[in-house]
Amino acid sequence: MKIRVGFGFDVHQLREGHPFILGGVLLEHHKGAFGHSDADVLAHAVCDALLGAANKRDIGHHFKNTDERWKGISSLILLKECAKMLHDEGYSINNVDAMLCIEAPKINPHVPAMKKHLALAMGISEDDISIKATTNETMGFIGREEGVVAYAVCLIQK
Ligand SMILES: Nc1ccn([C@@H]2O[C@H](COP(=O)(O)O)[C@@H](O)[C@H]2O)c(=O)n1
Numbered sequence: 001m002k003i004r005v006g007f008g009f010d011v012h013q014l015r016e017g018h019p020f021i022l023g024g025v026l027l028e029h030h031k032g033a034f035g036h037s038d039a040d041v042l043a044h045a046v047c048d049a050l051l052g053a054a055n056k057r058d059i060g061h062h063f064k065n066t067d068e069r070w071k072g073i074s075s076l077i078l079l080k081e082c083a084k085m086l087h088d089e090g091y092s093i094n095n096v097d098a099m100l101c102i103e104a105p106k107i108n109p110h111v112p113a114m115k116k117h118l119a120l121a122m123g124i125s126e127d128d129i130s131i132k133a134t135t136n137e138t139m140g141f142i143g144r145e146e147g148v149v150a151y152a153v154c155l156i157q158k
């Protein structure tokens with residue numbers, strides 16, 4: 001059996017009045033993430049973890065941020081595509097563990113819904129994805145709510 005680990009990181013700006021989609025969930029907040037797609041930083045970090053595990057470059061390599069096809073697209077669709085690339089090579093996704101660094105809003109109440117969306121996109125069980133959150137204790141660009149960061153790791157096997 002071949003087992004590989006993958007790591008992903010992403011960061012997006014937070015801007016006043018933008019929709020805030022995280023893990024496929026639309027959060028009620030005065031600020032939202034800005035990007036070419038729906039700027040779902042959590043889904044993007046998971047995409048990069050999957051792609052990294054399979055040595056398949058990164059999300060921007062497959063979905064260029066200058067391509068009109070991806071403008072405003074749901075990142076769950078991009079995640080589904082990344083999972084498909086792995087499945088097509090015979091890999092299955094063992095588990096994913098993700099960490100959000102975000103000052104506000106509180107993420108914990110939304111974790112079950114986020115797990116459901118991401119698990120469905122990857123074709124895995126909700127039990128095989130973990131989502132956690134921390135503030136940055138008011139420090140730096142995260143603490144000032146200028147941006148949001150996500151990290152993810154995964155194991156894949158074939
Ligand atoms: N946006 C966030 C940040 C944190 N949490 C939860 O609160 C706990 C304490 O966070 P600290 O940054 O003060 O250590 C953290 O462990 C999370 O459970 C959250 O839900 N949303």
Ligand SMILES: C[C@@]1(CO)OP(=O)(O)OP(=O)(O)OC[C@H]1O
Pocket residue numbers: 010011034035036037038039040044059060061063064065066070071
């Ligand atoms: C997802 C893509 C493509 O729409 O755009 P963004 O939403 O800007 O996200 P980012 O994490 O900066 O990079 C990957 C992109 O190519």
